[in-house]
Amino acid sequence: MEQSQLMQYLPVLMLIVVAIGFAAGTLTISVFLGQSAKRTKAKDMAYECGANPIGENTPRFSIKFHLVAMLFILFDIEVVFLYPWAVVYRDMLADHATRNLILGSMISFMFILFAGYLYALKKKAFDWKN
Amino acid sequence: MHAGLEHYLTVSFLLFSLGLLGVILRRNLLVIYMSLELMLNAANLALVSFSRFNDNLNGQVLVFFIITVAAAEVSVGLALIVALYRRRQSAHVEDLTTMKL
Amino acid sequence: MTLEVCVMALGVVLMLADFWLPADRKKFAGYAAVAALAGLLFLSFGGCGCCSLSGTAFNGMFVEDGLAVFFKRFFLIAAILVLFMAVEFSDRIAGGVSEYYSLIVFALSGMLFAASANDFTMLFVSIELITITFYILTSFQRGRLVSLEAGVKYLILGALSSSFLVFGIALVWGTTGKLNFNELAAVAAQFESNKIFLIGVLFILVGLGFKIAAFPFQIWAPDVYQGAPTPTTAFLAVGSKAAGFVLLLRVLFTAVPTVTAHWANLLIVISGITILYGNLCALPQRNLKRLLGYSSIAHAGYLLLGVAALSTSGQSALLYYLAGYLFTVCAAFTVICLVTRHLDNDDLSALAGLNRRSPLLAATMTLAMVSLAGIPPLAGFFGKFLLLKSVLEQGAANPGYYCLAFTALAGVVISFYYYFGVIRAIYWSKAAADVSPISLSGPIKVALWICIAGMFWLGLFPSKALNLATEAASVFAK
Numbered sequence: 001m002e003q004s005q006l007m008q009y010l011p012v013l014m015l016i017v018v019a020i021g022f023a024a025g026t027l028t029i030s031v032f033l034g035q036s037a038k039r040t041k042a043k044d045m046a047y048e049c050g051a052n053p054i055g056e057n058t059p060r061f062s063i064k065f066h067l068v069a070m071l072f073i074l075f076d077i078e079v080v081f082l083y084p085w086a087v088v089y090r091d092m093l094a095d096h097a098t099r100n101l102i103l104g105s106m107i108s109f110m111f112i113l114f115a116g117y118l119y120a121l122k123k124k125a126f127d128w129k130n
Numbered sequence: 131m132h133a134g135l136e137h138y139l140t141v142s143f144l145l146f147s148l149g150l151l152g153v154i155l156r157r158n159l160l161v162i163y164m165s166l167e168l169m170l171n172a173a174n175l176a177l178v179s180f181s182r183f184n185d186n187l188n189g190q191v192l193v194f195f196i197i198t199v200a201a202a203e204v205s206v207g208l209a210l211i212v213a214l215y216r217r218r219q220s221a222h223v224e225d226l227t228t229m230k231l
Numbered sequence: 232m233t234l235e236v237c238v239m240a241l242g243v244v245l246m247l248a249d250f251w252l253p254a255d256r257k258k259f260a261g262y263a264a265v266a267a268l269a270g271l272l273f274l275s276f277g278g279c280g281c282c283s284l285s286g287t288a289f290n291g292m293f294v295e296d297g298l299a300v301f302f303k304r305f306f307l308i309a310a311i312l313v314l315f316m317a318v319e320f321s322d323r324i325a326g327g328v329s330e331y332y333s334l335i336v337f338a339l340s341g342m343l344f345a346a347s348a349n350d351f352t353m354l355f356v357s358i359e360l361i362t363i364t365f366y367i368l369t370s371f372q373r374g375r376l377v378s379l380e381a382g383v384k385y386l387i388l389g390a391l392s393s394s395f396l397v398f399g400i401a402l403v404w405g406t407t408g409k410l411n412f413n414e415l416a417a418v419a420a421q422f423e424s425n426k427i428f429l430i431g432v433l434f435i436l437v438g439l440g441f442k443i444a445a446f447p448f449q450i451w452a453p454d455v456y457q458g459a460p461t462p463t464t465a466f467l468a469v470g471s472k473a474a475g476f477v478l479l480l481r482v483l484f485t486a487v488p489t490v491t492a493h494w495a496n497l498l499i500v501i502s503g504i505t506i507l508y509g510n511l512c513a514l515p516q517r518n519l520k521r522l523l524g525y526s527s528i529a530h531a532g533y534l535l536l537g538v539a540a541l542s543t544s545g546q547s548a549l550l551y552y553l554a555g556y557l558f559t560v561c562a563a564f565t566v567i568c569l570v571t572r573h574l575d576n577d578d579l580s581a582l583a584g585l586n587r588r589s590p591l592l593a594a595t596m597t598l599a600m601v602s603l604a605g606i607p608p609l610a611g612f613f614g615k616f617l618l619l620k621s622v623l624e625q626g627a628a629n630p631g632y633y634c635l636a637f638t639a640l641a642g643v644v645i646s647f648y649y650y651f652g653v654i655r656a657i658y659w660s661k662a663a664a665d666v667s668p669i670s671l672s673g674p675i676k677v678a679l680w681i682c683i684a685g686m687f688w689l690g691l692f693p694s695k696a697l698n699l700a701t702e703a704a705s706v707f708a709k
Contacts, residue, residue, distance in 0.1 A: 173394065
């Protein structure tokens with residue numbers, strides 16, 4: 001069984017070999033066949049449709065991006081708790097003893113998240129301008 | 131070859147040690163912080179593999195908690211490092227020298 | 232559970248109150264929080280379902296017993312005293328005063344959960360709730376470089392310790408399959424010789440040792456104590472340390488009691504070195520908050536005496552000592568907060584001539600130092616006496632305990648030097664730069680008198696508090 005499972009990965013292995021071989025091969029061939037050209041400053045410049053490039057080559061991000069990204073990660077990751085909750089929801093709702101607990105716990109969790117959202121909104125954390 | 135629990139644990143231990151080495155040896159705060167995340171994820175890997183091989187889902191729920199807590203830690207941490215960078219124009223541990231004996 | 236829910240709701244309300252309160256009223260939101268917490272504390276004594284003495288929640292993850300109730304009241308008192316201090320401090324916080332209050336309340340809710348944690352998941356979540364809140368509280372004065380630096384140092388070392396904690400939990404859970412402390416205790420004996428299990432327990436202790444600033448995980452304490460805003464430092468010294476101790480007690484004596492019994496020597500060594508390190512490093516300090524930072528390391532060592540004794544009398548002595556430590560440290564930091572109001576640094580020289588500027592503050596600081604040093608009749612003396620007694624009781628079984636008791640006594644003698652250095656700075660300084668009297672607001676006077684009363688009450692009438700502590704520690708005797 002293990003043999004056959006591993007066999008399934010054979011095409012992947014072949015693909016990797018071909019990919020590496022192609023990349024390495026073209027590089028080697030170009031070293032042997034190509035003429036070594038002179039490097040000049042003008043040639044090393046980034047090509048921007050013939051015009052001289054202006055400014056740094058790594059654009060600077062606004063700090064606003066950082067803030068929104070962090071908020072996104074926070075609110076995004078909290079949703080992970082919905083999965084285990086949803087898995088047991090139906091069973092716990094059917095049971096009389098746990099009915100209120102299962103609903104109440106998620107509502108209170110969502111309430112706290114919502115308070116956090118409200119706070120971020122009021123602090124204008126989502127405001128791109130200014 | 132079949133990958134057993136010990137293989138996963140070995141990888142997890144290696145990741146943890148790599149992270150620890152990174153924290154000790156590197157000098158840039160952001161790199162140190164990434165190494166710390168690596169250590170947390172080493173623990174996550176250990177938990178998930180134990181969970182898989184012991185047929186017990188508790189560990190995976192704990193992983194959820196660790197991921198969310200790590201996200202909170204990262205947001206606070208990055209904000210702090212950025213604030214420090216703005217004041218100091220540096221994110222190197224050698225520059226944290228305002229308080230000495 | 233009701234208590235935790237109320238505190239959490241209070242935190243959310245304070246956070247949102249920021250938007251609707253007029254700017255000049257924000258400062259006083261702290262008093263509202265104090266009133267609410269005092270009400271909860273009062274209810275916890277009235278027994279209105281806020282602090283029931285028995286019961287569990289979340290499938291046994293959360294437990295209500297004597298120990299939990301003791302620590303919950305402890306944390307409530309600590310938060311009340313810190314909030315009084317925070318109101319006085321609020322003019323030194325550039326932005327977000329009510330956020331500062333709400334973060335204190337959120338940290339408090341983490342501590343309340345820690346007091347009831349009976350499961351590794353709960354332990355992890357509560358400890359992280361406390362730690363992450365403290366990252367922000369530490370670096371709250373964004374304009375001050377020291378505050379930011381302290382925050383970043385705490386962040387890196389705190390994250391390091393939590394990754395050790397998590398990895399330890401993973402290993403313990405992986406080998407035993409149990410997260411609940413009681414269930415783990417039932418099977419822990421089978422795994423005593425399992426290396427992976429023991430490494431896991433050791434890693435968990437590393438994570439907790441960081442919280443209480445025990446040697447060799449004390450590196451962060453002096454810097455963070457010095458750089459953090461003063462109310463934060465006070466809360467860190469009292470609340471965060473006590474939360475570390477309650478979790479340490481639960482792990483050592485509820486979850487893995489059989490392993491703990493083998494590790495007495497390790498605990499003795501850690502406790503002894505922590506005492507010596509803290510006291511010796513405190514000797515040359517000129518910065519008040521840094522001095523108290525080292526002194527808090529030394530006190531973590533004294534408190535570990537109670538853990539190392541491995542007996543119920545040791546645990547109850549620890550709880551009693553913590554109670555005394557609460558009032559003493561809050562008194563000291565309140566004075567520092569008021570005296571350094573218009574100063575840039577917290578140098579010892581700021582105390583010069585304090586007895587003429589404000590006799591109440593001078594008296595409070597003197598009493599706090601005397602209590603920390605462990606001189607009768609204040610709280611610190613009786614606490615140290617009980618801790619030493621519990622250690623000596625065990626001496627017959629293991630001579631290491633005699634060495635430990637001797638080390639602790641040596642530490643106390645060393646500590647006299649720097650505690651009296653502080654008192655000398657108040658009364659016998661040569662030149663006082665500033666002789667203007669310090670005006671005290673009404674509420675802060677109340678807080679100071681609470682601290683003084685607490686120190687005297689615990690020192691002069693220890694029986695009531697000791698009964699409470701013994702009752703709380705009896706959960707481990709089962």
